[in-house]
């Protein structure tokens with residue numbers, strides 16, 4: 001189905017004008033790159049600035065095109081589709097983009113799945129965050145108690161869910177019977193892998209209500225397999241992510257502890273982790289990635305060799321337990 005978005009372009013025009021920006025770089029997430037022409041036309045018509053669109057991938061608020069912006073010497077970087085994630089010494093405008101799709105029919109449909117759950121924890125990805133008050137009202141009218149968790153960590157707002165940040169949900173895990181995530185599979189799977197209570201997705205993209213438990217169980221099995229394979233690796237690559245907001249953990253501790261276990265370690269940097277890049281490191285049998293934790297988890301099938309997240313690496317090092325991951329989450 002076609003989604004209708006609010007790109008808040010009047011605010012972008014205002015910012016360009018007030019900064020008297022002559023050269024502007026805009027960044028769009030993959031799902032909205034198709035609107036590039038429409039956005040550029042509007043900005044060109046309503047400002048005096050030259051607009052350049054970054055053709056690189058953009059997966060999250062962590063993925064801010066600072067290097068491109070500095071290389072091009074632009075006056076302003078406009079990052080669409082995510083909430084502020086990092087602080088940088090550069091002029092960045094985050095434009096969060098609202099998805100205006102009406103999904104009321106899904107709320108009605110979800111009541112069937114929620115029959116046995118009275119207390120609901122409610123969160124949404126940034127595109128749907130503006131719908132939370134209405135959704136809360138809907139469920140309360142149907143006799144449910146709704147809790148929206150306060151923001152924590154990388155989440156910019158109360159009830160805001162980010163792919164690598166579920167601590168807010170954990171704070172209400174023992175107070176609710178289940179969670180509802182409004183958005184897509186990515187955020188709801190992350191939630192399911194982080195909390196103990198059942199997670200349901202209001203899937204605004206496929207117009208469906210999805211119980212995340214079967215997918216969670218499949219992923220947990222895959223993670224167990226990745227850990228088991230990693231035990232046999234003689235040489236391990238630790239991948240440091242070079243995107244501005246992807247600095248998860250420190251490689252030195254991992255390196256020292258892996259070497260104590262008798263492993264050879266090669267520390268690598270990557271801006272984007274791909275199978276093609278990993279293939280060239282032929283003599284490395286497995287990787288630990290300190291970039292986005294979702295790369296290892298989400299893209300399991302894409303890679304020939306096992307890839308662990310930092311949390312999983314500590315299980316390999318016997319510094320944490322598998323049971324702890326199951327209880328406290330993989331992210």
Ligand code: SF4
Pocket residue numbers: 059060061062063162163164165245246291292293294
């Ligand atoms: S690190 Fe990964 S999950 Fe977190 S914001 Fe970036 S792309 Fe999203």
